[in-house]
Amino acid sequence: QQSERVTAQQFVDLQQGQNAHEGFRRAHAKGICVTGEFRSNGSLTDYSNAAVFNKGAHPFVGRFSIAGNNPSAPDLKAPVRSLALSFATSAAQQWRIAMNTPPVMAVSDPHTFYQQIKAIQSGTIAEFFAEHPESADFIAWKDNYQPSGSFAAEQYHSINAFYLTKDNGDKQPVRWAMRPTVNVANTSFDGDDALQNELTERLTSGPVIFDWVFTLATSEDDENDPAVGWPESREQIVAGQIAINDWQKQLNGDCHEINYDPLVLPDGIEATRDPILRARSAAYAESYRRRAVEVFNGAFEEQQND
């Protein structure tokens, strides 16, 4: 059955909870800014006009985060870890990407996702899953997922599909993932900032590298449904590697004022009709508007004078 429709404001009200943390993102509130470059090998230029795929190095401003609305939450307790990237090849050609550790969502539309968040908050998620057969792929992932000891050792997924496009009208639906190049089963870091501290320590000895892997859908796959995984036999193309070189604390870092809106796309990448993408864009804008007003009104004045 179709869930009741919800607005971006209702989403953000629900996500921020009773006591909003002023000036912070209403979801993925705890994070760390990073910078680096995408070293493109040029292998996607047959599929897309996006300048980012031209062979060479393309800088980005990124952010590792954990899901949740609390900017001081314990890193190792979060069920989902995330990586966001922002490429700006020119003022008009920007690409904002926000990825999570699960490869799929548990539901296919925003209104049902709203009900899922309510179920998590009220402790009834088992009942929710029992009533939602479309959650099967998500649950299969969740049951096998072992959180690693490092942001560098997770695999981050686009979840939603997009089109790679060419000027001649060719359109290839894809999902992508950042595939880690290190294996870190556990960490010796503890405390609330274990993952951030592990990352900053790791970066003192060199960049953190991921392979950027694109999976090409066939006509058998529904690119508009983020809850259904695609068969492992689908063709994959490694477009190059992202290399993260440096970090900044989020409050004074370059990522803080970026809204990683998944509909900010350059020429050569287009949105699918997946309704979650529109809901994300609207909710991120609402969250951004709230935090921007609070920062303007002095939410961080004390911290910035430290």
Ligand code: HEM
């Ligand atoms: C309807 C579904 C969703 C809603 C309503 C939603 C909502 C939000 C909101 C309100 C923010 C804070 C934005 C800001 O203030 O800058 C956020 C951040 C984020 N979301 Fe979502 N989200 C949804 C689905 C997803 C999905 C499917 C993914 C992964 C592919 C995702 C990944 C992220 C990440 C990584 C961030 C943090 C980005 C950053 O570092 O700034 N979200 N989300």
